[in-house]
Amino acid sequence: MSRVKEFDEAEVLDQALELFRARGFNQTSFADLTTELGVSRQSLYDTYGDKQTLFHSALKRYLDRAVEGLTRKLEDPSPVRQVIAELFERMIAGNCEGKSPGCFMVNSMVELAPHDPDTRALAIAHARAVEALFASRLSAAQRQGEIARTKDPIALARFLYSTILGMAVSIRAFGDRDSVRDSTRIALQVLD
Numbered sequence: 001m002s003r004v005k006e007f008d009e010a011e012v013l014d015q016a017l018e019l020f021r022a023r024g025f026n027q028t029s030f031a032d033l034t035t036e037l038g039v040s041r042q043s044l045y046d047t048y049g050d051k052q053t054l055f056h057s058a059l060k061r062y063l064d065r066a067v068e069g070l071t072r073k074l075e076d077p078s079p080v081r082q083v084i085a086e087l088f089e090r091m092i093a094g095n096c097e098g099k100s101p102g103c104f105m106v107n108s109m110v111e112l113a114p115h116d117p118d119t120r121a122l123a124i125a126h127a128r129a130v131e132a133l134f135a136s137r138l139s140a141a142q143r144q145g146e147i148a149r150t151k152d153p154i155a156l157a158r159f160l161y162s163t164i165l166g167m168a169v170s171i172r173a174f175g176d177r178d179s180v181r182d183s184t185r186i187a188l189q190v191l192d
């Protein structure tokens with residue numbers, strides 16, 4: 001007879017996500033996870049596998065939520081420049097408040113992607129998903145006459161994704177929202 005779990009798997013995964021986001025993979029021990037999540041070592045292993053598998057599960061959850069949020073925002077029928085400006089502003093506000101640990105994806109890319117193929121694969125898949133969302137919205141904006149037809153929506157999408165990555169690193173490193181806002185204003189000019 002199987003045992004009933006004594007914890008909510010989704011809730012524990014969310015808590016692990018925030019712990020990894022704040023400390024990173026290397027600075028979060030399995031002992032930290034068991035202590036802070038309030039779940040026994042064996043229960044964590046049985047449910048999520050090893051620390052790396054738990055980390056990748058948490059990162060995937062974070063990325064899925066990010067893509068869902070981006071999808072909703074890019075479906076906004078407002079002019080594309082306004083939508084992207086609001087997206088940038090939301091990112092600045094969310095990552096500059098209090099002691100935000102920053103973007104979990106960017107933190108993970110910097111810490112692990114160079115030597116962890118699973119993290120790199122998640123990062124690449126996320127990049128392609130985000131770029132596809134931007135390219136679709138930018139193509140629609142071209143059809144509506146908001147963006148010149150001479151502009152390449154795929155190249156613009158890649159540029160916007162790179163801008164978001166750069167913003168996340170700058171916010172994490174400096175926390176200076178004014179300089180990041182200056183960068184976003186210039187980035188938006190590529191849509192003119």
